[in-house]
Amino acid sequence: DIQMTQSPSSLSAFVGDRVTITCRASQSINSYLNWYQQKPGKAPNLLIYLTSSLKTGVPSRFSGSGSGTDFTLTISSLQPEDFATYYCQQSHSTPFTFGHGTKVDIK
Amino acid sequence: QVQLVQSGAEVKKPGASVRVSCKASGYTFTGDYIHWVRQAPGQGLEWMGWIHPNTGGTEYAQKFQGRVSMTRDTSTSTAYMEMSSLRPDDTAMFYCARLSGAYYFDHWGQGTLVTVSS
Numbered sequence: 001d002i003q004m005t006q007s008p009s010s011l012s013a014f015v016g017d018r019v020t021i022t023c024r025a026s027q028s029i030n031s032y033l034n035w036y037q038q039k040p041g042k043a044p045n046l047l048i049y050l051t052s053s054l055k056t057g058v059p060s061r062f063s064g065s066g067s068g069t070d071f072t073l074t075i076s077s078l079q080p081e082d083f084a085t086y087y088c089q090q091s092h093s094t095p096f097t098f099g100h101g102t103k104v105d106i107k
Numbered sequence: 108q109v110q111l112v113q114s115g116a117e118v119k120k121p122g123a124s125v126r127v128s129c130k131a132s133g134y135t136f137t138g139d140y141i142h143w144v145r146q147a148p149g150q151g152l153e154w155m156g157w158i159h160p161n162t163g164g165t166e167y168a169q170k171f172q173g174r175v176s177m178t179r180d181t182s183t184s185t186a187y188m189e190m191s192s193l194r195p196d197d198t199a200m201f202y203c204a205r206l207s208g209a210y211y212f213d214h215w216g217q218g219t220l221v222t223v224s225s
Binding site for chain 2: 095
């Protein structure tokens with residue numbers, strides 16, 4: 001199974017800060033890396049697919065990059081509605097494993 | 108628009124089984140895989156497996172093999188996930204999600220909370 005190591009597990013930031021979350025796969029997953037946002041009591045919501053493609057309707061302050069084993073989600077200017085938990089997920093091969101999540105809260 | 112609507116919360120005793128449904132609408136049900144994801148309280152997301160509604164083919168995470176069964180009813184565009192021999196540590200929210208052709212979960216159900224308690 002492919003292990004996904006996400007860091008940090010939590011972070012505190014101010015509105016307007018630039019935030020970076022990283023995800024490392026235990027083996028190459030090419031570009032099959034997706035990012036989801038989850039707010040308390042809600043289902044996860046796709047933000048970025050295939051490493052860097054922004055889902056329609058997702059603000060452009062979100063971006064993704066990487067390839068192979070190392071990937072990054074960046075929020076260029078954190079907004080109040082961005083405080084949530086973020087998960088990476090590989091879809092290269094089953095089982096489709098998730099990172100353990102990064103909780104972003106207000107500083 | 109695409110919607111996945113799940114059945115309501117369940118409370119079960121240890122050793123019992125539970126079946127969660129996921130009714131799809133707004134797209135061709137038989138065209139895309141449905142996956143199931145578990146989330147224990149305060150924990151992360153755990154992939155459980157998939158079913159292809161057209162063929163009924165399934166694949167389960169090794170952790171759940173022998174205890175989980177995924178089925179579908181194409182006449183009602185509904186997918187089902189049944190888990191048996193429930194334990195208190197199975198208490199979780201269960202989500203169904205549609206896998207897009209480009210290998211990401213583009214739509215999710217609202218979740219079904221299953222509580223296992225004596």
